[in-house]
Amino acid sequence: MTFNTFKRVAFTLLFLSxxxxxxAKDDKSKASDKEFDAKEMxxxxxxxxxxxxxxxxxxxxxxxxxxxxxxxxKGLTTxxxxxxxxxxxxxxxxxxxxxxxxxxxxxxxxxxEGEVAVAYDAEHHPTNAQRPWDFxxxxxxxxxxxxxxxxxxxxLTAAKRYKKSGDNVPKGIASFVEPLIVxxxxxxxxxxxxxxxxxxxxxxxxxxxxFIWINNxxxxxxILNGANLSGNIAFTFALAFCTFLITTFSGNKNYxxxxxxxxxxPVPMKLFLMPIEIVGMFVKPVSLMIRLFANITAGHIIxxxxxxxxxxxxxxxxxxxxxxxxxxxxxxxIVVTAIQAYxxxxxSALYFGMATEDAH
Amino acid sequence: xxxxxxxxxxxxxSLVTFAILLFVLRKFAWKPILGxxxxxxxxxxxxxxxxxxxxxxxxxxxxxxxxxxxxxxAERELMLKDARDMKNKIVxxxxxxxxxxxNKMIAQAQSAIESEKKAAMAELKSHVAGLSLEIAxxxxxxxxxxxxxxxxxxEDMLGxxxxx
Numbered sequence: 001m002t003f004n005t006f007k008r009v010a011f012t013l014l015f016l017s018x019x020x021x022x023x024a025k026d027d028k029s030k031a032s033d034k035e036f037d038a039k040e041m042x043x044x045x046x047x048x049x050x051x052x053x054x055x056x057x058x059x060x061x062x063x064x065x066x067x068x069x070x071x072x073x074k075g076l077t078t079x080x081x082x083x084x085x086x087x088x089x090x091x092x093x094x095x096x097x098x099x100x101x102x103x104x105x106x107x108x109x110x111x112x113e114g115e116v117a118v119a120y121d122a123e124h125h126p127t128n129a130q131r132p133w134d135f136x137x138x139x140x141x142x143x144x145x146x147x148x149x150x151x152x153x154x155x156l157t158a159a160k161r162y163k164k165s166g167d168n169v170p171k172g173i174a175s176f177v178e179p180l181i182v183x184x185x186x187x188x189x190x191x192x193x194x195x196x197x198x199x200x201x202x203x204x205x206x207x208x209x210x211f212i213w214i215n216n217x218x219x220x221x222x223i224l225n226g227a228n229l230s231g232n233i234a235f236t237f238a239l240a241f242c243t244f245l246i247t248t249f250s251g252n253k254n255y256x257x258x259x260x261x262x263x264x265x266p267v268p269m270k271l272f273l274m275p276i277e278i279v280g281m282f283v284k285p286v287s288l289m290i291r292l293f294a295n296i297t298a299g300h301i302i303x304x305x306x307x308x309x310x311x312x313x314x315x316x317x318x319x320x321x322x323x324x325x326x327x328x329x330x331x332x333x334i335v336v337t338a339i340q341a342y343x344x345x346x347x348s349a350l351y352f353g354m355a356t357e358d359a360h
Numbered sequence: 361x362x363x364x365x366x367x368x369x370x371x372x373x374s375l376v377t378f379a380i381l382l383f384v385l386r387k388f389a390w391k392p393i394l395g396x397x398x399x400x401x402x403x404x405x406x407x408x409x410x411x412x413x414x415x416x417x418x419x420x421x422x423x424x425x426x427x428x429x430x431x432x433x434a435e436r437e438l439m440l441k442d443a444r445d446m447k448n449k450i451v452x453x454x455x456x457x458x459x460x461x462x463n464k465m466i467a468q469a470q471s472a473i474e475s476e477k478k479a480a481m482a483e484l485k486s487h488v489a490g491l492s493l494e495i496a497x498x499x500x501x502x503x504x505x506x507x508x509x510x511x512x513x514x515e516d517m518l519g520x521x522x523x524x
């Protein structure tokens with residue numbers, strides 16, 4: 001029953017994604033009469049942006065404006081992303097609080113005092129502008145909040161079910177999420193951390209697992225214009241940083257001993273292992289960060305690249321091949337959404353387990 | 361290269377959002393759900409344990425019943441044996457009593473017969489003595505009824521007396 005629902009949702013997402021990627025591309029190439037640049041299009045989709053761009057139609061871009069929040073020497077400046085009028089080439093200058101801002105490839109720059117237009121060096125970096133502290137609600141932040149709302153809806157409703165029923169029998173949404181929660185507990189937390197200590201880490205592991213998973217799935221929904229939160233290194237950095245903090249602060253004596261003075265090996269070996277272990281402390285979360293970012297971004301790039309083939313060859317005949325391949329990759333991506341969430345959670349749990357392991 | 365440079369803003373919002381999400385879910389979702397799941401598992405475990413206990417108790421009860429039955433059987437056996445012994449004893453006692461009683465009665469009867477016999481003998485003797493005297497009297501009277509005979513007798517007696 002549940003599996004059928006899942007299948008139906010998965011296929012719907014898949015078809016939507018294929019349809020919409022191709023659709024979005026079509027509009028783009030029509031809107032700009034320039035030569036089609038696959039790399040630029042793909043990077044634009046994969047990276048973060050101010051404003052949720054929905055569609056280009058009949059020469060007009062339609063997007064949901066999002067707030068831009070900047071902190072400069074003159075304090076907080078806020079305005080809506082729509083003030084740039086969909087420009088991200090630094091052409092539209094927005095003036096606020098006596099400061100001038102431009103949007104260069106979805107990065108906001110503050111023009112230096114007195115400058116009215118942005119100037120570039122040979123590598124197309126702005127020369128007369130700096131980046132302010134940027135707390136803007138970008139489309140990734142926006143999608144993150146949407147995902148939070150969805151997560152809260154799902155899990156608070158599920159929790160309420162238990163409270164209401166009184167007899168602890170899962171019904172409705174609770175019967176759908178309970179196996180997942182029990183899976184995280186029995187297949188991830190218990191074997192990796194140990195029967196006695198896993199409870200402390202359960203909230204973190206569950207939150208991370210579902211947060212990553214739902215954002216991976218949201219990244220595959222194309223009508224959201226490929227909001228690619230879990231394929232953004234800032235997001236994976238934040239989560240990996242949390243894992244690093246928890247690992248470091250829950251490390252017991254045994255853990256630190258294994259890092260600084262490896263027991264059971266001769267002294268020269270201890271000295272040799274110490275720097276390796278210290279580097280390892282940081283490499284572990286960095287690997288978490290890169291793995292999630294790279295896997296999700298790679299999936300997006302492959303699908304977009306396959307779709308771009310149609311426009312590179314400028315032939316409708318390529319479309320069936322492109323669609324078939326991106327369908328195939330899309331199916332894999334759906335599996336990857338869960339697998340990457342699982343891997344991140346398992347490895348986090350493994351690190352917690354290593355940090356809290358007793359001396360043997 | 362820009363792809364792998366974390367944006368400060370997104371890191372900031374990710375951390376803040378994740379912290380809030382973690383806090384809210386921990387308090388309002390994970391705790392009740394995990395609590396309920398654990399409660400249920402506890403419940404199932406204890407139900408299984410109590411079922412096992414009940415089964416063991418049943419077994420014990422069964423064994424008890426068997427034991428009690430065995431005891432009852434043994435007791436019945438004992439009682440039957442007692443009763444049989446008692447019966448035998450009563451019968452033998454009665455027999456003995458009857459025997460002694462009979463012996464006693466026989467002895468009494470014998471002694472009664474003896475004394476009766478003695479009395480009868482004594483009576484018979486006196487009777488015989490009386491009869492003898494009567495007969496003797498009659499004979500003597502008869503003998504001495506005529507003179508001849510009396511003389512003869514005297515003569516015989518005298519004859520005999522001289523011989524002596």
